[in-house]
Amino acid sequence: MTQLMLTSTVENYLKALLKLSNQGENRVSTGDLAKALHVTPGSATSMIKTLAEAGLAHHKPHYGVLLTEKGHILAVHVVRRHRIIELFLVNVLEMEWDEVHAEAEQLEHVVSDEVITRMDKLLGYPTLDPHGDPIPTADGMFIERPLHPLSQCEAGQRVQVARISDQNSSFLKFAESHGLTLGATIEVQRRNEHAESITLQSNEEEITLGFTAANRIEVEFVK
């Protein structure tokens, strides 16, 4: 149980582990972790061992990694900082929603709890960040909404955009320019299973998205 500095690097590994363990089965493979962080598998292995020694992750060699409770709590707090900062940059500093991710990625590692507390207060204790992602509470709770990936919606369905979980600035710009912003109401015109695409009516215009793109947009049904 060696004591470990919570460097930016360590925090980024924790965040990636949290994200990856929530999609698909729980255990995270070294390869997936390495890809998510743009490092070689060897680098990932060595950091995994470091995290395990510090009691932040369980590691069964050749099988997979998983955060411990301690590691999970730390990771959630990094996510909380990130999302509060994003919302702060948009609501207070009036930055564009597509440029705040990169900025928050830097700030999340250096901003103190004191500052996060004050931002949270100034923002009125928000529950969602500018992309519709839930902001964990100060004691580490996520409030998840029952949302549906746009890629799985049927023709004729009227839905409301609730979350765009892509951090790529150009995708966000594209979405916005076609009326796909949080809260916008759109209607699914048709699906094409062979083309793996879905066509929407949004903002007086028709737009077709591939399933993978549509998968990154989550919606609520509108009756």
Place this chain on the structure above:
Amino acid sequence: MTQLMLTSTVENYLKALLKLSNQGENRVSTGDLAKALHVTPGSATSMIKTLAEAGLAHHKPHYGVLLTEKGHILAVHVVRRHRIIELFLVNVLEMEWDEVHAEAEQLEHVVSDEVITRMDKLLGYPTLDPHGDPIPTADGMFIERPLHPLSQCEAGQRVQVARISDQNSSFLKFAESHGLTLGATIEVQRRNEHAESITLQSNEEEITLGFTAANRIEVEFVK
């Protein structure tokens, strides 16, 4: 002229060099630099060589260091970021003036120009930070005011506190608790050259400061 990453470490060396070259004669000694940054002289020497190779400092071995124009510009920009952040933390996030220095010390290395520009605008293009230090303009100009160290004021003089250039939180708390805040008007009661102290009337109370403490407080004369 090796290209150099502007890491936090490098920026801190540049900032320290800027500060030290403005007090006393221009050249900065390795020892003073090391002390300012709490590193050993050997560490300072090695970073000085790195800075010199990158064209950010001139180094004459065993004599001293000095920033080049390029290094100077970079250093001033770090100071600008620091002071805008400090003011932002006090004015927008309502933090205490004594706790913002440490926070800004971290943030100054990661906040983007975009964010600084927006903070600057939101604050109304300020010229002074919460401690009365001038904020350099975006093109690197300092607007210095003609101030006088409190330690050199004569008995009977009425003065206004204009700058408290100490980054130590407990000193700032102490000053504030005795009415020594920016803009406060105080009167010098007497000096004692042997005791190296100066006694002031401030806020209905009398307070005596040693010359070194009083030296960190700068004032304007009030007629």
Place this chain on the structure above:
DNA sequence: CACTCCTTTTTGATTAGTCAAAAATTATAC
């Protein structure tokens, strides 16, 4: 079971920044 393929781990090297301690240089004192 044996062979291949893919993934993971290990090994050895590299870089930035640091320290401790030895060596070199400059400054001070008598």
Place this chain on the structure above:
DNA sequence: GTATAATTTTTGACTAATCAAAAAGGAGTG
């Protein structure tokens, strides 16, 4: 002007994080 003190530089070693490439492990196919 030589000895001593103080400062600066050099040297060698260490840590965190990384990569490239070699070695080891596991899974699937026949």
